[in-house]
Amino acid sequence: MSSIDSVLKENRLFPPSDDFRVKANVSGMEGYNALCEQANGDYEGFWANLGRELVSWNKPFTKVLNDSNAPFFKWFEDGKLNISYNCIDRHLDARGDKTAIIFEADDGKSEHVSYRQLHARVCQFANGLKLLGVTKGDRVVVYMPHTVEAVVAMQACARIGAIHSVVFGGFSAGALRDRIQDAQAKIVITANEGFRGGKPVPLKATVDEAVAMEGSESIEKVIVLRRLENSSAAFNDARDVWWHELVEGQPTQCEPEWVDAEHPLFILYTSGSTGKPKGIQHSTGGYLLGALTTMKWVFDYREGDIYWCTADVGWITGHSYVAYGPLAIGATQVVFEGVPTFPDAGRFWQMIEKHKVTTFYTAPTAIRSLIKLGGDLPKQYDLSSLRLLGTVGEPINPEAWIWYHEVVGGGRCPIVDTWWQTETGANMIAPLPGAVATKPGSCTLPIPGIIADIVDEAGAPVEPGKGGFLVVRKPWPSMVRTIWNDPERFKKTYFPEDFNGQLYLAGDSAHFDENGYIWIMGRVDDVLNVSGHRLGTMEIESALVANPLVAEAAVVGKPHEIKGESVCAFVVLKGARPEGDDAKRIAKELREWVAHEIGKIAMPDEIRFGDNLPKTRSGKIMRRLLRDIAKGQEITQDTSTLENPAILEQLAKSAI
Numbered sequence: 001m002s003s004i005d006s007v008l009k010e011n012r013l014f015p016p017s018d019d020f021r022v023k024a025n026v027s028g029m030e031g032y033n034a035l036c037e038q039a040n041g042d043y044e045g046f047w048a049n050l051g052r053e054l055v056s057w058n059k060p061f062t063k064v065l066n067d068s069n070a071p072f073f074k075w076f077e078d079g080k081l082n083i084s085y086n087c088i089d090r091h092l093d094a095r096g097d098k099t100a101i102i103f104e105a106d107d108g109k110s111e112h113v114s115y116r117q118l119h120a121r122v123c124q125f126a127n128g129l130k131l132l133g134v135t136k137g138d139r140v141v142v143y144m145p146h147t148v149e150a151v152v153a154m155q156a157c158a159r160i161g162a163i164h165s166v167v168f169g170g171f172s173a174g175a176l177r178d179r180i181q182d183a184q185a186k187i188v189i190t191a192n193e194g195f196r197g198g199k200p201v202p203l204k205a206t207v208d209e210a211v212a213m214e215g216s217e218s219i220e221k222v223i224v225l226r227r228l229e230n231s232s233a234a235f236n237d238a239r240d241v242w243w244h245e246l247v248e249g250q251p252t253q254c255e256p257e258w259v260d261a262e263h264p265l266f267i268l269y270t271s272g273s274t275g276k277p278k279g280i281q282h283s284t285g286g287y288l289l290g291a292l293t294t295m296k297w298v299f300d301y302r303e304g305d306i307y308w309c310t311a312d313v314g315w316i317t318g319h320s321y322v323a324y325g326p327l328a329i330g331a332t333q334v335v336f337e338g339v340p341t342f343p344d345a346g347r348f349w350q351m352i353e354k355h356k357v358t359t360f361y362t363a364p365t366a367i368r369s370l371i372k373l374g375g376d377l378p379k380q381y382d383l384s385s386l387r388l389l390g391t392v393g394e395p396i397n398p399e400a401w402i403w404y405h406e407v408v409g410g411g412r413c414p415i416v417d418t419w420w421q422t423e424t425g426a427n428m429i430a431p432l433p434g435a436v437a438t439k440p441g442s443c444t445l446p447i448p449g450i451i452a453d454i455v456d457e458a459g460a461p462v463e464p465g466k467g468g469f470l471v472v473r474k475p476w477p478s479m480v481r482t483i484w485n486d487p488e489r490f491k492k493t494y495f496p497e498d499f500n501g502q503l504y505l506a507g508d509s510a511h512f513d514e515n516g517y518i519w520i521m522g523r524v525d526d527v528l529n530v531s532g533h534r535l536g537t538m539e540i541e542s543a544l545v546a547n548p549l550v551a552e553a554a555v556v557g558k559p560h561e562i563k564g565e566s567v568c569a570f571v572v573l574k575g576a577r578p579e580g581d582d583a584k585r586i587a588k589e590l591r592e593w594v595a596h597e598i599g600k601i602a603m604p605d606e607i608r609f610g611d612n613l614p615k616t617r618s619g620k621i622m623r624r625l626l627r628d629i630a631k632g633q634e635i636t637q638d639t640s641t642l643e644n645p646a647i648l649e650q651l652a653k654s655a656i
């Protein structure tokens with residue numbers, strides 16, 4: 001818990017400069033407090049006003065919040081809109097020739113796409129989807145490299161009312177199949193290859209493997225972008241369709257499908273503490289409002305900004321802050337296909353200089369790895385265009401925060417540490433940069449209209465300094481609507497009976513400091529946060545146990561300097577416990593197995609073999625003890641309920 005201790009001692013305060021404050025969309029604490037008062041006074045009226053101001057409706061809503069079937073809340077339910085219209089068409093008159101996307105490929109080539117060009121590309125692809133028989137409500141899986149076409153694919157689905165389910169290109173065929181099957185998707189959109197760090201990523205080959213598996217029968221067509229001229233990827237004439245052939249000759253106009261505000265915009269799978277990943281289902285209207293409100297308040301968007309969020313569209317951050325938010329507000333944004341370390345650790349800084357980025361949003365894990373690889377590198381580039389920095393995905397340690405602030409931000413850029421989740425749709429707790437003074441390591445205060453709190457097991461508010469469960473007291477527009485196909489799990493997970501079904505339970509622990517600032521301490525469930533990516537320990541355990549050699553497995557997180565957390569697996573084999581070179585060989589095999597079953601991001605850094613696992617008399621694996629062993633710590637905790645105490649000593653010596 002050393003990182004939490006150091007966070008606790010952190011009390012440096014960084015107020016916005018006068019210049020930043022004066023120009024900001026929400027100026028000073030007066031501005032912030034005024035918005036909070038409006039929300040407290042008339043919660044629905046507050047969101048309704050924002051909904052009218054920021055979203056373009058085809059049919060205006062008259063109802064705001066419907067909580068008659070809580071926790072299945074509805075927002076703006078009688079309004080009709082199209083999110084692609086909001087992201088593109090509505091800008092065409094005033095900003096048609098403005099650059100919407102500056103795309104930089106892995107190899108450094110860049111391309112500017114104007115709003116008008118984006119409109120034509122989205123319309124043509126939407127028409128292509130229609131030609132393949134995709135209609136409103138159909139599910140379409142997007143398994144793409146992080147390119148303009150990924151955004152086009154998502155926007156085109158939204159334009160015709162199809163529901164996209166983006167699967168990160170690092171996931172394995174098995175993980176892809178699970179998502180295809182759960183959503184009963186009709187189409188997969190992919191590329192023959194992706195590019196990351198100078199190397200091709202065989203996306204199409206993985207799709208072929210996934211679609212051939214049992215459970216993928218719903219897939220009718222696979223659309224393939226020719227990202228690489230000469231790829232060895234197979235092409236099945238009966239099932240596969242080239243992207244360029246599909247759009248050729250298609251009209252550059254496509255009337256948007258006007259959908260109800262509650263129409264599902266997308267499903268995005270995320271890890272939970274038990275079972276398979278959950279299909280988080282988002283709405284159209286409320287989701288869009290969340291993205292727009294935070295673009296305006298948290299990212300303090302102004303005309304002329306060059307916005308760059310480095311997240312891949314495979315994650316929620318790439319949905320809200322690449323595919324939708326920046327376009328909805330009419331920004332110019334950078335979309336980057338590659339990785340921060342290729343060709344070297346100066347890539348981000350070089351790109352900020354090249355594209356004159358004003359607003360830069362990335363993850364603490366990237367910051368930590370770049371500090372390690374070249375803490376002085378930013379100084380070689382002109383980063384004077386930057387005015388605002390952001391982080392997301394995990395708590396940022398104060399040392400990394402200070403480096404980001406000084407070396408990247410030149411001491412002049414506020415840092416917005418944004419706490420939110422796949423389920424929340426948009427930033428929830430984050431400083432409004434022209435108002436709230438920041439503290440390194442704290443995500444500070446809820447954004448106006450978000451009623452966050454920290455409570456104990458009984459649901460009672462905790463005192464400052466005391467850890468508790470992070471909850472949200474009132475429904476908000478961009479919240480998850482349900483878990484696809486599993487409304488019961490939705491209710492149980494997020495609105496548990498322990499809190500009378502009244503509070504949204506985020507799954508994080510947190511505490512308030514004496515100024516009411518919120519400090520996130522980590523997950524309270526069995527979810528790991530590896531490089532800002534959520535992984536369920538159960539998922540990895542299930543993958544390990546599926547290997548014919550493995551009898552039992554327990555997975556825990558271990559603090560990691562760069563990744564935040566790394567995966568440590570304790571494994572019991574069906575045969576004898578392996579030692580020496582045998583242990584090394586089997587550990588390697590199992591790591592590759594997990595990469596194949598789930599994806600490289602889930603690969604254990606460490607595998608330890610034992611004759612057994614520490615269990616309670618009732619047979620429960622005592623993961624807290626395993627966490628201590630993984631950290632190399634002596635076990636000082638209570639082991640009286642342990643059935644087989646001798647196993648601890650064996651596991652403590654089991655590092656290979």
Ligand code: 6R9
Pocket residue numbers: 270315316317391392393394395396417418419420421422423443506507508520522523529532533534
């Ligand atoms: C947006 C995103 C959500 C989990 C969340 C929490 C952690 C995200 C954070 C943060 C501390 C921040 N998290 N942002 N922890 N400070 N600024 O990351 O969504 O992938 O669903 O992960 O990530 O633990 O519960 P998602």
